[in-house]
Amino acid sequence: HFWASCRAKRQIFALSFISNVSFCEQNKSLQGLVGLRNLGNTCFMNSILQCLSNTSELRDYCLRNGHLTDLNNNCRTNTALMDEFAKLTQRLWTSVNTDSVSPSEFRNQVQRCAPKFVGCNQQDAQEFLRFLLDGLHNEVNRVTIRPKVSVEDFDHLLDDEKGRRMWNMYLAREDSKIVDLFVGQLKSSLTCTACGFRSTVFDPFWDLSIPIAQKSTGEVTLKDCLRLFTKEDVLDGEERPTCTKCKGRRKCTKRFSIQKFPQILVLHLKRFSDSNIWASKLSTYVNFPLKDLDLWEFSSEPSERPVYNLYAVSNHTGNALGGHYTAYCKNSAQGEWYSYNDSRVSPMSSSQVRSSNAYVLFYELATPSHSKYQTCRL
Numbered sequence: 194h195f196w197a198s199c200r201a202k203r204q205i206f207a208l209s210f211i212s213n214v215s216f217c218e219q220n221k222s223l224q225g226l227v228g229l230r231n232l233g234n235t236c237f238m239n240s241i242l243q244c245l246s247n248t249s250e251l252r253d254y255c256l257r258n259g260h261l262t263d264l265n266n267n268c269r270t271n272t273a274l275m276d277e278f279a280k281l282t283q284r285l286w287t288s289v290n291t292d293s294v295s296p297s298e299f300r301n302q303v304q305r306c307a308p309k310f311v312g313c314n315q316q317d318a319q320e321f322l323r324f325l326l327d328g329l330h331n332e333v334n335r336v337t338i339r340p341k342v343s344v345e346d347f348d349h350l351l352d353d354e355k356g357r358r359m360w361n362m363y364l365a366r367e368d369s370k371i372v373d374l375f376v377g378q379l380k381s382s383l384t385c386t387a388c389g390f391r392s393t394v395f396d397p398f399w400d401l402s403i404p405i406a407q408k409s410t411g412e413v414t415l416k417d418c419l420r421l422f423t424k425e426d427v428l429d430g431e432e433r434p435t436c437t438k439c440k441g442r443r444k445c446t447k448r449f450s451i452q453k454f455p456q457i458l459v460l461h462l463k464r465f466s467d468s469n470i471w472a473s474k475l476s477t478y479v480n481f482p483l484k485d486l487d488l489w490e491f492s493s494e495p496s497e498r499p500v501y502n503l504y505a506v507s508n509h510t511g512n513a514l515g516g517h518y519t520a521y522c523k524n525s526a527q528g529e530w531y532s533y534n535d536s537r538v539s540p541m542s543s544s545q546v547r548s549s550n551a552y553v554l555f556y557e558l559a560t561p562s563h564s565k566y567q568t569c570r571l
């Protein structure tokens with residue numbers, strides 16, 4: 194039965210491959226190697242737009258106008274941001290004989306929704322990414338009337354069941370193509386040092402802001418940074434939480450683990466301090482893998498082996514007072530890396546992708562745990 198179903202899928206795959214070939218022959222310019230003009234301090238926006246344009250599933254959603262179906266079903270009135278984002282993505286992948294396109298219509302929508310991202314101030318690319326994904330999600334949310342949150346007591350449940358219920362509660366309110374791709378679930382465990390009681394909290398995340406590990410000798414790896422992020426933390430003094438079991442403010446230990454891995458994992462390297470974003474910048478070289486980033490040790494469920502491959506990086510060069518953003522993206526059709534520096538797009542070697550300028554990393558899950566095609570890879 195297994196082989197019969199694989200054979201059927203291979204036939205479907207073969208047919209879709211043939212139609213894809215003719216599609217590509219008709220559209221030789223369908224490459225995504227088009228730059229974005231700088232409209233005056235818009236490199237942070239261009240960098241993020243190129244990373245998102247090279248997110249295959251999001252690009253395909255825009256190319257096949259999937260957002261229009263979602264918009265129609267929702268009867269929303271204000272869908273201008275998604276409209277402009279989709280139009281721009283389509284132009285990046287279908288423009289003929291064009292080196293660069295202007296993102297001015299898209300920028301106008303950003304200005305309407307979030308004026309703070311337009312102007313001459315230095316902007317933060319990760320902050321912009323959060324704003325953009327949130328804005329796009331709200332316009333294509335499949336949920337039109339969000340149900341009221343019923344405060345249910347899940348404390349009697351086992352952790353996994355609690356996590357699942359919390360995730361379903363989230364999906365009941367927030368459910369879109371953007372959520373399908375980018376949102377994961379973080380588990381935080383709090384243990385009371387007085388009575389030993391452990392409580393868990395589950396939160397959705399759109400990206401993870403990872404502190405940069407510091408080492409006196411040797412290089413710092415992405416896993417060092419992730420270990421620092423998930424390391425047990427002591428909450429003491431003024432930070433002491435109230436223990437629900439022994440009913441008092443107690444010294445507690447806290448640690449994060451990943452309960453649900455997203456399809457697209459966005460890792461933000463905290464190069465700028467929280468308190469004053471442009472006060473100082475850490476230019477530490479963080480060594481990150483381009484392939485096979487195995488995150489099992491950060492999973493709440495030790496039997497899970499989530500493996501990710503890198504496909505885009507948003508880079509920040511310069512210092513805390515002034516700088517420039519570029520993007521390095523892997524072209525999904527060719528498997529080659531390109532550097533996107535506003536209107537200029539140039540090929541690059543994969544060995545140049547890692548640098549101390551890397552600021553936001555975009556990884557895609559290589560082993561989709563819920564994919565029905567998982568066992569039939571060709």
Ligand SMILES: [Zn+2]
Binds near residue numbers: 386387437
């Ligand atoms: Zn306690």
